[in-house]
Amino acid sequence: MSLRKAYLLIFIILLVDQLSKIYIKTNFVLGEEVSVFNWFKILFIENEGMAWGTKIPGEYGKLILTVFRIFAVFGIAYWLSDSVKKQSSTFLITAIALIFAGAAGNIIDSVFYGVIFDDSTHNLATLFSDAPYGTWFHGKVVDMLYFPIFDGYFPDWMPIVGGNEFKFFNAIFNVADVAISTGVGILIVFNKKAFNK
Template sequence: MSLQRAYLLIFILLLVDQASKIYIKTNFLLGQEVEVFSWFKILFIENEGMAWGVRIPGAYGKLFLTLFRIGAVVGIGYWLWDSIKKKSSNYLVVAIALILVGAFGNILDSVFYGVVFNDSHQQLATAFSDQPYGTWFHGKVVDMFYFPIWHGNLPSWLPIWGGKEFTFFNAIFNVADMAISTGVGILIFFNKKAFQNS
């Protein structure tokens, strides 16, 4: 795959990611939910930290996370350029491009959303508000895709979780997260094909 095609893939997915986030942010109240199917819902939440809502504690935790993400994107971008230069397999190039677009998509939220949008609590957010909800590098990542495929009580004989309520799959994510997961999945499941020319 050429560098131009990789850039085109990144641009298209980044556009879809940001368009979906901006639409949700400006048309949904925080916590608002629309049921598409019983097992698929659009649910607007904001993630202040890493995957699964994990937060880095401390006053500078969010700033550290954002700066780390930026450094990672630079490294992944170099990996993509180097892989194309070495004519690596399309599996590897597509996987790296997906991981790159996913990381970059969530960085845009973290860097800019805090100063572009106002708060989404009990109101629709507006862009370029004179009362933004945060500061540079302290924005919240917009998540919306929710697949609660099964919800119920686990059998009591299970150790630790037995008898407790459980939802499979309870993660809420966005297009950028899907891109990262797909890219990592390609590297895991097509490992030999991805690295055959490396």
């Protein structure tokens, strides 16, 4: 795969990711939910940290996370460029491009959303607001894709979790997260083809 095709893939993912996030942010109040099917819902949440809302504690935790993500994206960009120069497999280049696009999509939220949107807690957010909810590098990542495919309870005989509610799939995510997961999945499932040289 050429670098141009990799860039096109990255651009398309970033475009879909950002358009979907901006639409949700400006048309949904935080926590609002729409059922598409029983097993698929659009549920608007904001994530201040990493996967599943994990945060780095402390006053500078969010800033540290955002700066780390930026450095990681530069590393991924170098890996992509180097892999294309070495004419690595299409599997590897596609996977790296997907991971790069996903990471960049969430970085855009973290870096810019705090200064271009106002709060979504009780009202629809305004793009390019005069009263933004945060500062540079302190934006919240917009998540909205929710697939509660199965909902039930753990059997009572199970230790610790017995009788508790169980949902599969409980994570709420976005297009960028899907790109990252797909890229990592390609590297795992097609490992021999991705690293054939």
